[in-house]
Amino acid sequence: MKYAIFGDIHANLEALEAVLEDATKENCTDHVCVGDIVGYAANPCECVEMVRTMGCPTVKGNHDEEAVLETSLEGLNPLAKQAMEWTRNSLSPDDRDWLSNLKLVRQVRDFTIVHATLDTPGGWTYVTNKFDAMASFSYQFTQLCFYGHTHTPRIYVKGDSVDAVEEMSVDLEMGRKYFINVGSTGQPRDGDWRASYAIYDVEGQQVSIRRVRYNIEKAQEKIVAAGLPEMLAHRLALGK
Numbered sequence: 305m306k307y308a309i310f311g312d313i314h315a316n317l318e319a320l321e322a323v324l325e326d327a328t329k330e331n332c333t334d335h336v337c338v339g340d341i342v343g344y345a346a347n348p349c350e351c352v353e354m355v356r357t358m359g360c361p362t363v364k365g366n367h368d369e370e371a372v373l374e375t376s377l378e379g380l381n382p383l384a385k386q387a388m389e390w391t392r393n394s395l396s397p398d399d400r401d402w403l404s405n406l407k408l409v410r411q412v413r414d415f416t417i418v419h420a421t422l423d424t425p426g427g428w429t430y431v432t433n434k435f436d437a438m439a440s441f442s443y444q445f446t447q448l449c450f451y452g453h454t455h456t457p458r459i460y461v462k463g464d465s466v467d468a469v470e471e472m473s474v475d476l477e478m479g480r481k482y483f484i485n486v487g488s489t490g491q492p493r494d495g496d497w498r499a500s501y502a503i504y505d506v507e508g509q510q511v512s513i514r515r516v517r518y519n520i521e522k523a524q525e526k527i528v529a530a531g532l533p534e535m536l537a538h539r540l541a542l543g544k
């Protein structure tokens with residue numbers, strides 16, 4: 305049994321489709337989403353629809369939360385504000401209901417999923433180093449937890465100490481815990497534009513991060529055509 309675990313799709317339908325296609329080729333049978341389905345790109349409804357239709361376990365991201373609120377967007381930077389206004393206007397009442405009912409943390413089989421951190425899941429803080437990871441590990445009661453939010457894939461391992469591993473793949477060992485950022489499907493920020501997701505091979509006890517090429521030009525054209533800020537199209541190619 306193999307799980308495909310993805311998140312930070314951010315309304316990039318081309319990237320999501322490419323990830324799902326790759327997951328099928330890799331014989332994944334189950335899908336899991338770590339949140340931020342909407343925000344930034346041009347297909348929020350289509351991406352929500354696709355994740356809903358698959359019926360895969362999903363947790364809420366900060367953009368999913370923001371998209372269903374009716375509060376003022378004054379605090380956001382102009383780019384984010386413009387994109388969020390557009391996203392709010394695009395979603396159907398039904399999409400909004402579904403997004404607002406998502407939980408912040410879920411357990412799936414023998415692993416946990418969360419968007420940002422396990423210590424303050426609704427605070428939307430970022431895990432950017434091993435000290436942040438340590439705080440989250442103290443609330444992790446399964447061997448394995450998948451998360452997103454930073455848009456940068458990373459594997460943290462807790463044995464006697466907590467460390468980030470160099471490789472983008474890890475063999476799970478008894479007595480250790482793993483906090484794994486699956487990277488971003490729709491807007492990677494680690495300098496590599498390709499869509500990112502993770503495969504958890506249950507029998508093989510291995511997790512690996514995969515990168516997938518997708519039709520970036522099409523995603524960029526849609527962003528511009530929708531009247532969203534052009535910078536959002538430009539940054540996709542930079543992987544930032």
Ligand code: ZN
Pocket residue numbers: 312314340365367453455
């Ligand atoms: Zn995100």
